[in-house]
Amino acid sequence: MLNSATTAREVGDRLDRLEASLDRIERALTALAPVGPPASQFVTESPRLAAMAVDTFDAFVADVPDADARLRALLALALRASRPETLERMSAGLDLLDSAPHAVAAAVDVFDAVMGAAAAEGVDVNAFFGVAGRFAVHLVKLGPAIDQLLDSGMLDPEVIATLGRLGKALSATTDTAPEPVGGLFATLKVLKEPAVQRSLGFAVEVARQFGADGTPVRR
Helix, strand or coil: CCCCCCCHHHHHHHHHHHHHHHHHHHHHHHHHHHHCHHHHHHHHHHHHHHHHHHHHHHHHHHHCCCHHHHHHHHHHHHHHHCCHHHHHHHHHHHHHHHHHHHHHHHHHHHHHHHHHHHHHCCCCHHHHHHHHHHHHHHHHHCHHHHHHHHHHCCCCHHHHHHHHHHHHHHHHHHHCCCCCCCCHHHHHHHHCCHHHHHHHHHHHHHHHHHCCCCCCCCC
16 A cells, blocks of 8 residues: 655655566566477476475385484484584595505515515415415414413513523524433532522422312313
8 A cells, every 4th residue: 555655756756766676577578489388387386386396205204113203313413423523524535445455566576576575585375374274274263262361461561581491491492412410419419509599499489370170280
């Protein structure tokens, strides 16, 4: 409704603007005319197509009892995936995938070089792979025993150092022919040596600790 402040000129301006808008719409429709029946048919059929799409979606929802929960979960996943920090991690993962072929190629080259050097040293590479395969099978079978070994303390640094000293002693004994100890008096004389006494003390302490828990020794 026009109020008293509205002039005839303002009404004329409004009518002119309306006429110009109608002219633009008419020109747009005229430009679509050469497209022909397919475009006009699509415009005519669009409401029916939209209704068919809605009916199809409704049928899908009816067949899936928890469709609402699934859609909510899918929306939550989409929102989480679109977070900037998530997209950054995904981008870093894609960069890693892009560099993976180069890393694999470098690893293969290193492996080939190692195998080539081993073959040059006279190592039967094929036999090595056979031994490695059998070792892998036995390693899988020994899984529980390896787990017990890890918990046994045998791999403690102190134990490994002691075993290393024992290995060196065995190696030195093998390299030199030990002199036989003959008779009881000769044995008593050897037992008085400081090195032998330290070894005996170590053996006695091991025996004491080994039997301290009361576990029967298997024969």
